[in-house]
Amino acid sequence: MQTEVVLLQRLHLDLLLSQLQAAGYQTVGPVVRDQAIVYDRIQSTADLPMGIGDIQGKGSYRLRSRDDAALFGYVVGPQAWKKYLYPPRQLLMRAEQNSRGLQITAPDQEVPKYAMIGVRGCELKAIQIQDRVFLEGPYSDDFYRERREQIFILAVNCTEPGNTCFCVSMEAGPAAGPGYDLAITEMLETAEPCYLARAGSAKGAELLKHCNPSHAPATLLEKENALWTAAAAQMGRSLNPEQASAALKSGYESTHWKDVGERCLSCSNCTLVCPTCFCSGVQEVTDLAGTSSERWREWDSCFSLNFTLTAGRPIRQSPGARYRQWISHKLAFWQDQFDQSGCVGCGRCITWCPVGIDLTSEIEALNALQTKT
């Protein structure tokens, strides 16, 4: 495997995109839509958010224009890549009652082949966390697997973290860890950005070869390193995972949950934007005659009252109990369940909470209460 660093220009990125398309990939990446950067189909680098950045804070997100031609000069937006691997609605099976009895059939759907362009370090780690959830253990999810096996990941190392980011605390960035096919760093040295690229898989190396790239000069590599160091020092937030886990495990009865419950809307935005949250509900959709039915899986959330419906009643009735469930699973019990944290520090739950509830501040507050008593 090639670990050599090469230098690419924007035209090479276009070449990569057209090669991926020729190989049957649907290329998806960042685009500007409805005042935010979302992931959607892209054809060429002309579709990317050139010169667009963003300003994020608790419950707030605004696009801004940059004074350069960066294609990847933004911080992660409202959508996570999970929408491609684990779509919001998925048909699981069909059943039909006919003269031969009850026939059950698997949905006959083409498995999309995605090339994900612009996956950040935190996002790559989030995909790996979901891999663990969906693929490991005795029950793996074939729908996820089929999509996952086919994806191509072009990662972008992060050089400008946002105000709600804390990937360094969660060891998920700013540079992308292993698991990508290709990774690039955008260098804004000159008017036209250039890109340092590394292959992370045979597929990635093969693709790079076609670009006929030149070696990256040592001076640029040093600058890249300096950018990462600077990015790591610029994190808008931080969290100590061990301390958080301990505080949550001992703070189960804390009065703090009532306080959060007074602010939290139970709207479930935090879970739905989180790149690792994976809960779903399953519904049967019958026809009027009751002879055929479809089984659908849909994203659900631990903030829904009906999520814990047991014997006709929800178990976690208060908003505080539901928030406690979410943050405790994410930062404490995930560790017991999957040997890693359920958080990658992407900051989405902080930015996209309409009332700006910030899990890092909640941990701080919980800690403060515990040290006081």
Added chain:
Amino acid sequence: MKPKLAVWKFASCDGCQLSLLDCEDELLMVAEALEIAHFPEASRAVVAGPYDISLVEGSITTPHDLERIEAIRAQSTWVISIGACATAGGIQALRNFQAVEDFMRMVYARPEYIQTLSQSTAISEHIKVDFELRGCPINKNQLLELINALLNRRKPHLPSESVCHECKLRGTVCVMVSQGIPCLGPVTHAGCGAICPAYQRGCYGCFGPSDSPHPAALSQAFKSLGVSEAELVRLYRGFNSNAPAFREESLQHE
């Protein structure tokens, strides 16, 4: 024998019952599965009760309504109230915040001929209701799902969580976070498919409060977006102004 369906109207605009006629493609299937026994908006032919399913549209606003709704309950197996009027009192429940006599004097030359109640109220405040289908107007797919579930004796899939949930599943960018537009989505019952945010507007709360609404916390966030107290009152006083969670919150800002 096919189950008999009846559609009843109280104080309302007819929009909800028209959703049934709006089913177009599915209407024939509905008519095959059910006997449409009483539906004046669609047919003059009326089959006498009792009825298996009674869809009730509109709110209770007159003494006569009170008698009619009792009679409907008595001859129906399932009573389902449909729409914001029937489930919360509707836009006409704005009268509940004022003295109805004042309105009568302003509108009618001879107010003494008018017989009306001081409040516009939901059907469930007067009789036992088996299911409430929300919305102003109701969503026809939800109506079909409900009829479908009843016919197949299963639980309907009609989520009661927030509109935010639908917004995110649809991939809409949150207008409150990205543009600072006040949006009732976080406290509003799902069901419309999060239409307004998809068109860059805040949710108007047409489906009434969600299953665990928390408008006080939302109002705080609205205030930091610069929404005045008077605007807060107006936000909660839409089609579902008399739904308890919205009513209480609007009173806080009066």
